Amino acid sequence: xxxxxxxxxxxxxxxxxxxxxxxxxxxxxxxxxxxxxxxxxxxxxxxxxxxxxxxxxxxxxxxxxxxxxxxxxxxxxxxxxxxxxxxxxxxxxxxxxxxxxxxxxxxxxxxxxxxxxxxxxxxxxxxxxxxxxxxxxxxxx
Amino acid sequence: xxxxxxxxxxxxxxxxxxxxxxxxxxxxxxxxxxxxxxxxxxxxxxxxxxxxxxxxxxxxxxxxxxxxxxxxxxxxxxxxxxxxxxxxxxxxxxxxxxxxxxxxxxxxxxxxxxxxxxxxxxxxxxxxxxxxxxxxxxxxxxxxxxxxxxxxxxxxxxxxxxxxxxxxxxxxxxxxxxxxxxxxxxxxxxxxxxxxxxxxxxxxxxxxxxxxxxxxxxxxxxxxxxxxxxxxxxxxxxxxxxxxxxxxxxxxxxxxxxxxxxxxxxxxxxxxxxxxxxxxxxxxxxxxxxxxxxxxxxxxxxxxxxxxxxxxxxxxxxxxxxxxxxxxxxxxxxxxxxxxxxxxxxxxxxxxxxxxxxxxxxxxxxxxxxxxxxxxxxxxxxxxxxxxxxxxxxxxxxx
Numbered sequence: 251x252x253x254x255x256x257x258x259x260x261x262x263x264x265x266x267x268x269x270x271x272x273x274x275x276x277x278x279x280x281x282x283x284x285x286x287x288x289x290x291x292x293x294x295x296x297x298x299x300x301x302x303x304x305x306x307x308x309x310x311x312x313x314x315x316x317x318x319x320x321x322x323x324x325x326x327x328x329x330x331x332x333x334x335x336x337x338x339x340x341x342x343x344x345x346x347x348x349x350x351x352x353x354x355x356x357x358x359x360x361x362x363x364x365x366x367x368x369x370x371x372x373x374x375x376x377x378x379x380x381x382x383x384x385x386x387x388x389x390x391x
Numbered sequence: 392x393x394x395x396x397x398x399x400x401x402x403x404x405x406x407x408x409x410x411x412x413x414x415x416x417x418x419x420x421x422x423x424x425x426x427x428x429x430x431x432x433x434x435x436x437x438x439x440x441x442x443x444x445x446x447x448x449x450x451x452x453x454x455x456x457x458x459x460x461x462x463x464x465x466x467x468x469x470x471x472x473x474x475x476x477x478x479x480x481x482x483x484x485x486x487x488x489x490x491x492x493x494x495x496x497x498x499x500x501x502x503x504x505x506x507x508x509x510x511x512x513x514x515x516x517x518x519x520x521x522x523x524x525x526x527x528x529x530x531x532x533x534x535x536x537x538x539x540x541x542x543x544x545x546x547x548x549x550x551x552x553x554x555x556x557x558x559x560x561x562x563x564x565x566x567x568x569x570x571x572x573x574x575x576x577x578x579x580x581x582x583x584x585x586x587x588x589x590x591x592x593x594x595x596x597x598x599x600x601x602x603x604x605x606x607x608x609x610x611x612x613x614x615x616x617x618x619x620x621x622x623x624x625x626x627x628x629x630x631x632x633x634x635x636x637x638x639x640x641x642x643x644x645x646x647x648x649x650x651x652x653x654x655x656x657x658x659x660x661x662x663x664x665x666x667x668x669x670x671x672x673x674x675x676x677x678x679x680x681x682x683x684x685x686x687x688x689x690x691x692x693x694x695x696x697x698x699x700x701x702x703x704x705x706x707x708x709x710x711x712x713x714x715x716x717x718x719x720x721x722x723x724x725x726x727x728x729x730x731x732x733x734x735x736x737x738x739x740x741x742x743x744x745x746x747x748x749x750x751x752x753x754x755x756x757x758x759x760x761x762x763x764x765x766x767x768x769x770x771x772x773x774x775x776x777x778x779x780x781x782x783x784x785x786x787x788x789x790x
Contacts, residue, residue, distance in 0.1 A: 251583070285590075285594060286476075286591065286594045286595075287591065288586075288587035288588070288589075288590035288591040288594075289587075291640060291644070292640055331640070333583060333586070333587060335506065364579060
């Protein structure tokens with residue numbers, strides 16, 4: 251299963267402070283480890299929200315709001331897409347993300363929908379249930 | 392030497408103790424927990440604890456010694472990494488040893504490297520759990536009796552052994568991708584396990600073009616997972632698939648892996664060739680944009696390198712697409728007398744397709760029915776019978 255790992259922004263990341271050489275080195279090693287374990291699918295760091303924008307939707311109306319955005323802790327500074335066996339494994343890896351400066355921060359783990367989560371790939375039981383429901387509807391109408 | 396010694400000890404302790412016992416007690420029962428990286432992490436934790444303990448001793452009056460023996464966690468991790476990688480590779484080659492039957496290799500690989508339980512393997516292959524458990528026990532015994540050394544083969548032996556490993560990984564992938572039996576059209580977990588094993592192997596053996604070829608092939612095929620089944624659960628053929636549902640991330644990864652295989656030089660092997668064919672489809676934004684000329688020539692190369700009736704059939708299809716239905720029929724028809732294809736459902740379904748295009752509906756119906764009788768997959772059978780029924784309708788409409 252796939253997980254998206256969302257790195258929350260910090261005051262530094264929002265201020266556009268570039269990561270230290272030490273962090274870059276340790277991140278590089280960590281990424282290498284992820285690749286070797288067949289975990290890493292993709293990952294990028296994001297520029298501060300001052301370089302971003304939001305498009306607000308209200309009915310047919312669209313309003314563009316330029317960054318920066320205030321709620322730093324809710325913003326995202328980077329992401330990974332990982333392929334792992336379980337949430338436990340994802341947590342295990344997240345705990346190992348290097349944090350050389352000892353900063354406080356937060357990393358969010360979210361599971362990605364897979365093809366069969368959408369019902370495109372019914373299990374035989376689900377299919378039978380669906381068919382039974384359909385036939386009930388047919389008898390009623 | 393202090394650090395290496397400790398790391399080795401730890402590696403044996405927490406990581407691969409079971410593996411190290413291999414020469415005495417045969418293959419360990421413990422599934423490949425390193426796939427989850429947790430074993431390694433546990434070892435590092437243990438190491439840090441020890442280091443803290445050491446520091447405490449040092450504080451008690453051995454400061455000078457302490458400085459000398461200061462070891463960075465990174466150094467330890469590097470040593471542990473090397474150990475794990477060696478063991479992992481040895482384990483892959485042992486589990487896929489040609490002395491074992493294909494079925495045994497697959498079961499052993501899933502158990503030891505994929506970390507699947509015997510019950511999960513049994514369900515994936517629609518076999519009873521005791522049967523799988525027995526298959527694994529027998530496989531371990533066979534390895535023991537054959538005195539298979541726990542090592543990575545070298546020299547002339549490597550090529551043959553590697554192809555056995557690749558075969559097992561691809562079999563697992565295919566078992567997940569197109570279930571040969573039962574009602575499940577897809578078993579995504581098996582695909583994921585195979586892909587992950589392939590990706591790990593590619594990092595362990597970066598100089599092997601066919602490993603990258605296989606990874607490329609699996610990545611590109613897996614990119615179509617979402618498009619292969621309709622909302623109703625029916626299979627959708629490649630050229631009818633909604634390409635917007637293809638996973639562009641996996642396609643990119645597949646193309647990158649193919650590039651790695653190509654850059655290693657020495658001509659493309661059978662997996663890389665198949666990946667190159669899959670890549671032709673992946674690059675085409677619409678089915679009409681497919682570079683059938685290139686696919687046809689890649690199939691020519693594949694037929695030369697790894698000739699099989701199945702490749703011949705696909706080659707015929709590609710030539711038909713590139714050079715017109717006439718060429719296709721000419722290439723397909725001689726295959727009908729090929730004994731190896733007597734039970735191959737795709738031959739009648741390809742002929743059926745072709746006959747529909749030539750408006751020979753009665754003959755097409757017979758072909759689809761034959762294909763339906765040959766397939767072991769319930770969904771495929773339904774689809775084929777539906778096509779047979781459509782032939783009846785079209786046929787009546789004509790007359």
